[in-house]
Amino acid sequence: MARRGAALLALELALAVSVPAQAQPADDLQRDDALVQTIGWRLSHANAAFCTRAAPATGLLLGDVQTFADPAAARAAYGLSGDIAVAAVAAGSPAEAAGLAANAVVAAVEGTPVGPPPARGNWDRVWALQARLEQAAAQRGEVALTLADGRAVTVPAAPSCGVRFILDDAKDNAGATRSQVRIGRRALDQLGRDEAMIAAVLAHELAHAALDHETLLGPGQRPTAAVRRTEREADRLSVWIMANAGYSPEAALRMIRLITPRGLLVIPGASHGKASTRAREMAEEIAVMRTQPDTNWALRFRREP
Numbered sequence: 001m002a003r004r005g006a007a008l009l010a011l012e013l014a015l016a017v018s019v020p021a022q023a024q025p026a027d028d029l030q031r032d033d034a035l036v037q038t039i040g041w042r043l044s045h046a047n048a049a050f051c052t053r054a055a056p057a058t059g060l061l062l063g064d065v066q067t068f069a070d071p072a073a074a075r076a077a078y079g080l081s082g083d084i085a086v087a088a089v090a091a092g093s094p095a096e097a098a099g100l101a102a103n104a105v106v107a108a109v110e111g112t113p114v115g116p117p118p119a120r121g122n123w124d125r126v127w128a129l130q131a132r133l134e135q136a137a138a139q140r141g142e143v144a145l146t147l148a149d150g151r152a153v154t155v156p157a158a159p160s161c162g163v164r165f166i167l168d169d170a171k172d173n174a175g176a177t178r179s180q181v182r183i184g185r186r187a188l189d190q191l192g193r194d195e196a197m198i199a200a201v202l203a204h205e206l207a208h209a210a211l212d213h214e215t216l217l218g219p220g221q222r223p224t225a226a227v228r229r230t231e232r233e234a235d236r237l238s239v240w241i242m243a244n245a246g247y248s249p250e251a252a253l254r255m256i257r258l259i260t261p262r263g264l265l266v267i268p269g270a271s272h273g274k275a276s277t278r279a280r281e282m283a284e285e286i287a288v289m290r291t292q293p294d295t296n297w298a299l300r301f302r303r304e305p
């Protein structure tokens with residue numbers, strides 16, 4: 001089952017290299033969506049108290065079969081009676097507690113019907129619905145869904161960093177804007193679907209979002225030295241983000257040592273630094289973090305000059 005690449009609205013902080021969409025069985029895609037939502041939720045929820053743009057969220061991601069290369073086949077594979085359905089529910093999230101599960105067909109979000117299908121491969125409808133859901137969670141503290149079987153489900157929201165996590169079929173690396181973190185499906189392959197190492201990549205990207213590096217760097221051509229400073233900050237902050245979420249921060253060192261010599265995740269060395277330097281800087285940061293039991297990085301994290 002191939003899903004087309006999700007378009008990001010703003011420029012990305014990592015070098016993006018497109019690869020052709022891979023045909024995969026439907027259950028593999030749902031497994032990967034659930035993995036990314038679960039890790040993303042865990043990082044985002046545990047660090048909400050320190051994120052500048054924190055907003056309550058539900059851990060629910062919607063999907064639209066019209067974003068698949070073959071919508072009819074996707075509908076049949078997932079057994080859906082409509083286009084818009086739950087794509088993934090983060091484990092441990094309010095959406096899971098509310099009883100929602102993948103493939104629950106959604107008829108309306110916040111009382112507004114899901115609307116007519118967009119052109120094939122167009123993500124506008126599902127992102128608009130997702131945004132409506134996220135806005136309700138942030139502003140009302142809960143989300144009202146009407147399912148196609150007539151059930152009304154209210155999902156209470158819980159604290160989060162207010163960042164959307166996206167699995168992208170068409171990419172093999174990861175990137176972040178101020179409001180989105182994206183990871184390519186091939187990156188999951190390359191990391192062997194090791195949860196802690198994936199958490200290290202997502203924590204690095206969440207750090208870019210939390211520190212608003214997009215605004216800091218500005219549009220257009222970015223000097224390598226400035227990018228390097230943001231990459232160093234994202235590496236250093238990632239271990240705090242992981243520790244707060246209960247992941248071993250040492251998994252970040254393991255991840256760097258795995259990906260760099262093999263050229264995985266398409267990491268540009270000039271801006272991100274050598275693997276040995278990155279691993280050393282993160283190990284030093286772990287030592288700094290552990291000098292006190294308090295892992296409040298909003299207070300204790302030292303920004304790059």
Ligand SMILES: [Zn+2]
Pocket residue numbers: 013014204205208231234
């Ligand atoms: Zn980065």
